[in-house]
Amino acid sequence: MKRLKKFGAIICAIAMIVSSITYYPTSNVSAAKTATSLPKKVIGLVANSKSGSDTIENAIMFAWAGADDTANVDGYDPTVTATVIYIYKDGKQVTKIGNATKGGVVGGLSAGSYTAQAANVNSMGEGPLSETVSFTVTGATLNYTYPVNCIGPKTPAGLSYITGNPEVPADNPAQKDNKLGVAWAPSSEASIPSADSSVVGYNLYLFDAKTGTPYRRVYVDGITKSNVILESVSAGEYLAYLSAVDAEGRESALAATSFGQSSKVTVKGQVIDNAQSFDKPNQPNLPDGLSILTEGIKYGFTIAWSGEADLTGQRLNLFVDGVCIKVGINGNVASYYENRLAAGTYEVEVRSQYTSNNVESFGLKKTVSIEADPGLTGKTPAELADPAYSEYKEPTTTTTAAVETTTTAAAETTTVATAETTTPVAVAPTLKPTEKPTTVAPTTNTNAQTTTKKQPSQTTIKSSVNVGKAVVKKAIKKKSAKKISLTLKRVKGATKYKVQIAKDKRFKKTIVTKTTKKLTYSVSNSKFKKAKKLYARAKAIVVKGGETYQGKWSKPKQVKIKK
Structure with a gap:
């Protein structure tokens, strides 16, 4: 609290x-x-x-x-x-x-x-x-x-x-x-x-x-x-x-x-040797409200975070004294209780990791002293090491010739042949950041983007995968309620769906963008309460061969507001 x-x-x-x-x-x-x-x-x-x-x-x-x-x-x-x-x-x-x-x-x-x-x-x-x-x-x-x-x-x-x-x-x-x-x-x-x-x-x-x-x-x-x-x-x-x-x-x-x-x-604080080049993949960020709790807990500790946090495509990993003892502590509830450790003082750390390429965030750390649970045989972090944990591996890089366009004050454009590196790209125009990094070539631009689940690529290649068009079958909200109930039509091969709610048919005034694996889904936002008109749309997402492909947006569906 x-x-x-x-x-x-x-x-x-x-x-x-x-x-x-x-x-x-x-x-x-x-x-x-x-x-x-x-x-x-x-x-x-x-x-x-x-x-x-x-x-x-x-x-x-x-x-x-x-x-x-x-x-x-x-x-x-x-x-x-x-x-x-x-x-x-x-x-x-x-x-x-x-x-x-x-x-x-x-x-x-x-x-x-x-x-x-x-x-x-x-x-x-x-x-x-x-x-x-x-x-x-x-x-x-x-x-x-x-x-x-x-x-x-x-x-x-x-x-x-x-x-x-x-x-x-x-x-x-x-x-x-x-x-x-x-x-x-x-x-x-x-x-x-x-x-x-x-x-x-x-x-x-x-x-x-x-x-x-x-x-x-x-x-x-x-x-x-x-x-x-x-x-x-x-x-x-x-x-x-x-x-x-x-x-x-x-x-x-x-x-x-x-x-x-x-x-x-x-x-302020400690000097930590953890600087990272912009050429490295973007890191995920930790969920809002993440905390390591011991107060009022007799044995072990609890990891908690905001229930509103969107961890789609991410997992939270638990480390104790540098050893990952649990991969993916995020489940159906916004907390995780750990009581398997022997009595002692430990450095507890929680990191967020992309499921697509294993890129991790820097973690939230806290030193805790705990008592052993008498109902269990307390173990060391090494004994609890989770074999499912995998670290990020650097992708290989190839070099190709490319053309870069520049504009000078004297002349509108000049074209110069350079060796360019393009970092991981997704193979589709996508409304959702791509899922897996694919390296294409080095560049003189140190701002090269490395694509992860949440980080869109800077280069778009047309998709070779045909993704069906989604349909919003139902969109219902009670008057003065902040929740909209959606029903989507299943799209063949789709692993998940992106949904948007807006105040206008053209979605110039988008309120919410969410991703879900469910065909029946509820979206909540306080701005829904007083809105006189709302519209919903969706698109299908297909993951194939480690790449993410997205279909076209569905036709806007006006939300039915019930009294």
């Missing part, structure tokens, strides 16, 4: 942080008019790293006169659906942000001098480039090559540190030793400029703030997620950046903290 209260405190702290964020108006894509010509030129592009006495390091904020603003006489264009930004350094393109958010802060840039240009986009294509703006980025030199094309979802907004935030209570779990917590405005929030219903999750990147070297990358699953607390983070100073990821594996630019927020975060 104490743990649940602390978890509630996290949510309150996040709400406080996110509510303090200032957003800038942006074009309403859904309201764009049909285009008959290319869009008008972007007017008033500015790039700021300072606001009064506030400076953001390794980041820049872009703003411009909105094409949807009628007061912007020269630039008003109701056909505009997006704005792209090209960032250059030394005359070479650093990146193209394909879906920029006005007022958004782009992070992960090494210290140095840059220029940028922007262009509006409509159904006819990109318009003319704006006037060039110059800007200087301060901070560390990052040992990282920015992706040349960030043409995925909109860049997230509102990134803020929970750890070290003076407005967050000291007893908040994110303030404890060797933990790092961040919060952001979820892309599911339709009222903010960074809203983007194509998002399926987020990548969190950590850099050592002093050396600029990558420290860890973690994938956070779910468009509605708005925070994460990482465990086993070595004591030190870090820079954190967040990207949004869509179902095709495309990634947004990296978002950074904005003015009024610290650019860095300090983690």
Whole structure:
């Protein structure tokens, strides 16, 4: 119960942080008019790293006169659906942000001098480039090559540190030793400029703030997620950046903290030698509310976590003194009781592991002293070692020639042949991150994505497997209830189904995205209570030969609301 209260405190702290964020108006894509010509030129592009006495390091904020603003006489264009930004350094393109958010802060840039240009986009294509703006980025030199094309979802907004935030209570779990917590405005929030219903999750990147070297990358699953607390983070100073990821594996630019927020975060505790390159596979994250409990337990201990945690494609493994004594402690209930150990003091650790490729998270650790259960013969961790445990194995790598497109300030595009490495990809356009890593080739891009269950790949290959189309047979909700009951039609060969609930038929205002193996399934969310209209859709997922394939979305089914 104490743990649940602390978890509630996290949510309150996040709400406080996110509510303090200032957003800038942006074009309403859904309201764009049909285009008959290319869009008008972007007017008033500015790039700021300072606001009064506030400076953001390794980041820049872009703003411009909105094409949807009628007061912007020269630039008003109701056909505009997006704005792209090209960032250059030394005359070479650093990146193209394909879906920029006005007022958004782009992070992960090494210290140095840059220029940028922007262009509006409509159904006819990109318009003319704006006037060039110059800007200087301060901070560390990052040992990282920015992706040349960030043409995925909109860049997230509102990134803020929970750890070290003076407005967050000291007893908040994110303030404890060797933990790092961040919060952001979820892309599911339709009222903010960074809203983007194509998002399926987020990548969190950590850099050592002093050396600029990558420290860890973690994938956070779910468009509605708005925070994460990482465990086993070595004591030190870090820079954190967040990207949004869509179902095709495309990634947004990296978002950074904005003015009024610290650019860095300090983690207290022990120094742990566990830095990991971004070339390594993304780690799963531990479930919300995870805790190791001994209070009130006479023999042994209990592992507990939030019942709302989605552990699809993951297993929780229990380690004692470095030995895995139980694989997959997560079952039908959100807890696990362990009483097989002999009396003594032990270091207990819980790690999350992808079932597809055995990639593990860093664990939650706690030293416990326990009494032996008199009804059992107490054993050592070595005697309890679970033979089912398997560690992650590095995939082999092959090299192929590839073509990389870059854009310079002087000329729109130049094509250069390079050796490129593409990390594990799934063999299907997928709304759910792929299940198994497959290595394709090395790259000069240190941000190469390694695909795991929850991490979409950056390269999409057309599926050779025919996946049947799902059908939502029934979708029912009682008035003022927060639960929707769904009945799906079985699809041949499908191992599971992805379901979405939205406020509109086009699913621009998606509330929930879930995955289930059941044909009869219930989805709960407090936003369902007051909704006058809701729609459901589903798609089938087939796993074959270690790869994940997804079918097309079903037709929207209006939820029947009973009195």
